[in-house]
Amino acid sequence: MKFETPATTNPIDQLKIVGKPVDRIDGPRKTTGTAPYAYERHDVAPNQAYGQVLGAGIAKGRVTAMDTSAARAAPGVVAIVTTLDMPRLEKGKTNTASLFGGPEIQHYHQAIAVVVAETFEQARDASAMIRVEYARTPGRYDLEAEMPHAELTAPESDDDSPPPPPEDRVGDFEGAFAAAPVTLDATYTTPDESHAMMEPHASIAQWEGDKLTVWTSNQMIAWGKRDLAKTLGLEPGNVRIESPFIGGGFGGKLFLRADAVLAALGSRAARRPVKVALTRPMIANNTTHRPATIQRIRIGAGSDGRITAIAHESVSGDLEGGKAETAVMQTKLLYAGANRLTAMRLAVMDLPEGNAMRAPGEAPGLMALEIAMDEMAEKLGMDPVEFRIVNDTQVDPEDPARRFSQRQLNECLRLGAERFGWARRNATPGARREGRWLIGMGMAAGFRNNLVMKSGARVLLDASGGVTVETDMTDIGTGSYTVIAQTAAEMMGVGLDKVTVRLGDSSFPVSAGSGGQWGGNSATAGVYAACVKLREAVAQRLGFNSAEAEFADGVVRGGNRSAPLGEAAGADGLVGEDTIEYGDLAKRFQQSTFAGHFVEVAVDVATGETRVRRMLAVCAAGRILNPKSARSQVIGAMTMGVGAALMEELAVDKRHGFFVNHDLAGYEVPVHADIPHQEVIFLDEVDPISSPMKAKGVGELGICGVGAAVANGIYNATGVRLRDYPMTLDKML
Numbered sequence: 094m095k096f097e098t099p100a101t102t103n104p105i106d107q108l109k110i111v112g113k114p115v116d117r118i119d120g121p122r123k124t125t126g127t128a129p130y131a132y133e134r135h136d137v138a139p140n141q142a143y144g145q146v147l148g149a150g151i152a153k154g155r156v157t158a159m160d161t162s163a164a165r166a167a168p169g170v171v172a173i174v175t176t177l178d179m180p181r182l183e184k185g186k187t188n189t190a191s192l193f194g195g196p197e198i199q200h201y202h203q204a205i206a207v208v209v210a211e212t213f214e215q216a217r218d219a220s221a222m223i224r225v226e227y228a229r230t231p232g233r234y235d236l237e238a239e240m241p242h243a244e245l246t247a248p249e250s251d252d253d254s255p256p257p258p259p260e261d262r263v264g265d266f267e268g269a270f271a272a273a274p275v276t277l278d279a280t281y282t283t284p285d286e287s288h289a290m291m292e293p294h295a296s297i298a299q300w301e302g303d304k305l306t307v308w309t310s311n312q313m314i315a316w317g318k319r320d321l322a323k324t325l326g327l328e329p330g331n332v333r334i335e336s337p338f339i340g341g342g343f344g345g346k347l348f349l350r351a352d353a354v355l356a357a358l359g360s361r362a363a364r365r366p367v368k369v370a371l372t373r374p375m376i377a378n379n380t381t382h383r384p385a386t387i388q389r390i391r392i393g394a395g396s397d398g399r400i401t402a403i404a405h406e407s408v409s410g411d412l413e414g415g416k417a418e419t420a421v422m423q424t425k426l427l428y429a430g431a432n433r434l435t436a437m438r439l440a441v442m443d444l445p446e447g448n449a450m451r452a453p454g455e456a457p458g459l460m461a462l463e464i465a466m467d468e469m470a471e472k473l474g475m476d477p478v479e480f481r482i483v484n485d486t487q488v489d490p491e492d493p494a495r496r497f498s499q500r501q502l503n504e505c506l507r508l509g510a511e512r513f514g515w516a517r518r519n520a521t522p523g524a525r526r527e528g529r530w531l532i533g534m535g536m537a538a539g540f541r542n543n544l545v546m547k548s549g550a551r552v553l554l555d556a557s558g559g560v561t562v563e564t565d566m567t568d569i570g571t572g573s574y575t576v577i578a579q580t581a582a583e584m585m586g587v588g589l590d591k592v593t594v595r596l597g598d599s600s601f602p603v604s605a606g607s608g609g610q611w612g613g614n615s616a617t618a619g620v621y622a623a624c625v626k627l628r629e630a631v632a633q634r635l636g637f638n639s640a641e642a643e644f645a646d647g648v649v650r651g652g653n654r655s656a657p658l659g660e661a662a663g664a665d666g667l668v669g670e671d672t673i674e675y676g677d678l679a680k681r682f683q684q685s686t687f688a689g690h691f692v693e694v695a696v697d698v699a700t701g702e703t704r705v706r707r708m709l710a711v712c713a714a715g716r717i718l719n720p721k722s723a724r725s726q727v728i729g730a731m732t733m734g735v736g737a738a739l740m741e742e743l744a745v746d747k748r749h750g751f752f753v754n755h756d757l758a759g760y761e762v763p764v765h766a767d768i769p770h771q772e773v774i775f776l777d778e779v780d781p782i783s784s785p786m787k788a789k790g791v792g793e794l795g796i797c798g799v800g801a802a803v804a805n806g807i808y809n810a811t812g813v814r815l816r817d818y819p820m821t822l823d824k825m826l
């Protein structure tokens with residue numbers, strides 16, 4: 094189905110089930126430990142052996158020799174595959190470095206061997222017995238030092254849309270900036286960050302001749318299948334992937350990684366199924382991370398507070414052939430201003446591969462931009478909320494002919510200010526003290542693009558009136574199972590108890606997958622399209638006019654007749670299958686989601702310790718398909734925003750080129766006690782331009798802007814303006 098915009102009235106608009114705060118249908122299985130994760134699939138692939146991945150102990154150079162004799166003689170060892178046993182494997186489309194093969198080492202902990210044994214302990218012990226000799230070459234590990242060599246780089250886009258230009262100019266930025274009466278020129282830094290999901294990357298592989306099945310933990314089934322086939326030189330039709338439950342991803346599982354490849358290679362060598370989980374210390378350096386950025390922002394405004402010139406330039410690092418972090422993207426769209434410059438530069442470095450982490454681009458970009466906006470508001474003597482409102486734009490400021498499908502940023506900011514009690518904020522920094530705590534309030538705008546992605550599904554009706562949805566969509570903890578069930582129930586006029594949802598299997602129709610906050614809206618729109626087909630088939634079988642037939646309470650009605658829905662299924666069942674496509678919709682309209690983030694912090698006057706006291710997010714993200722799961726997404730993202738503001742940082746060893754704090758003891762993330770009070774308000778919004786669901790993404794919007802709101806709160810509390818994340822105690826004093 095080609096989506097014709099704007100969406101007309103359709104059965105989803107009944108909102109009998111869609112739009113309700115339904116509990117997660119996978120919740121009981123997740124909370125009772127009965128939802129099987131990849132590593133726990135004891136129900137498949139009998140006689141599984143354990144694979145342990147060995148990572149390179151250098152960051153750059155070559156493996157000159159590997160002695161596996163002791164490891165091969167160790168108890169329980171079944172097979173060993175080393176990187177010297179095969180030429181470098183082809184990269185998948187989404188990989189920057191090869192995942193295995195050949196002597197060359199491109200980054201620390203790049204996989205160099207897999208040891209397969211009868212037990213996990215035997216595999217781990219034997220892997221430690223492999224003696225490796227290296228020829229080390231110097232590498233580039235310091236972003237600041239590499240910054241002068243950085244070059245403008247167009248990032249690849251995740252979806253099918255063309256990549257944004259690496260440098261964009263509108264008007265005469267330099268001239269307007271020089272002429273502006275009020276200006277800011279400041280540099281902000283964000284560190285390398287790790288996804289730190291609960292479930293590590295894990296896979297079980299099984300071969301039957303040339304056919305490979307992998308039970309894994311992956312957000313994007315179709316990408317994974319494509320890249321696994323390419324890496325191993327297989328026909329894509331011979332690769333099957335299953336990933337029905339995922340214990341968190343945050344972008345770290347968008348891509349094929351070493352666990353799947355080495356489970357497959359280990360299994361081929363061992364001639365039996367092999368399971369591999371990356372150990373926690375492997376994840377930081379063997380998989381992807383959010384790359385550090387250095388961002389320079391210049392803003393010029395008239396004394397009326399209107400922005401006349403805005404420039405945002407970001408530098409980030411990645412391996413050769415990698416991409417720049419798209420940290421300037423929101424600055425192209427968030428505020429008005431006639432003279433503009435945005436640029437993204439890539440410094441080629443030899444640290445592990447950088448890539449998407451929750452709201453890639455906007456999350457680190459807003460951490461900088463929204464501090465800059467706070468600084469400008471202060472220079473102008475304006476309230477920071479008012480400064481943003483004055484600079485709102487309802488059209489793409491680089492291309493005024495393109496308008497936003499919906500844009501209620503000002504409404505988010507106004508409502509947020511009112512609900513949060515912003516009027517009680519003292520604009521003078523350091524003016525409010527309670528005992529040993531300095532109290533401050535900060536705010537920031539939130540912005541995240543809404544991408545629409547092609548998405549397919551198959552819906553099966555059985556004789557009892559039961560409906561089963563099959564799509565390769567994944568649920569990474571976001572609630573996909575639930576919103577898909579709600580969509581199918583609404584469309585087919587049945588209760589949720591009549592709907593079964595099956596996800597994450599590459600034998601199902603290809604969906605949008607889970608990434609870039611496109612999953613919820615796009616995947617349910619695909620289910621909508623399949624249900625439209627099924628409704629037509631039902632109407633035809635039962636002899637109803639399909640335009641008039643009504644589906645409710647398990648019954649189809651039309652004219653003066655009615656029939657049970659299940660009657661249409663006959664003995665063999667009835668199937669509707671379709672894929673929703675959007676054509677050039679993304680070109681014609683700018684689709685984005687908006688938020689106002691408000692934070693109150695307390696900073697210990699003696700130690701500089703920051704405690705977040707309360708947080709509010711007001712979000713405008715189209716129709717909210719399930720307010721409970723959407724709220725959970727937003728509070729999770731807000732929590733991650735606090736982590737980015739105050740704690741999270743992969744510490745780089747600039748001599749040896751690796752992330753030092755590669756476990757959850759050293760890489761700190763917030764815990765419940767760090768987050769006392771969070772409130773989320775969704776504006777009542779319907780976006781008929783986004784899809785037949787009239788919904789948008791929300792799972793990444795929640796993090797966008799939070800870090801800066803915390804930083805601005807710290808400034809209001811203390812008068813200390815921090816521009817380098819994370820804002821730890823040492824920087825405060």
Ligand code: MOS
Nearest residue numbers: 344450451608609
């Ligand atoms: Mo998201 S970083 O695209 O999973």
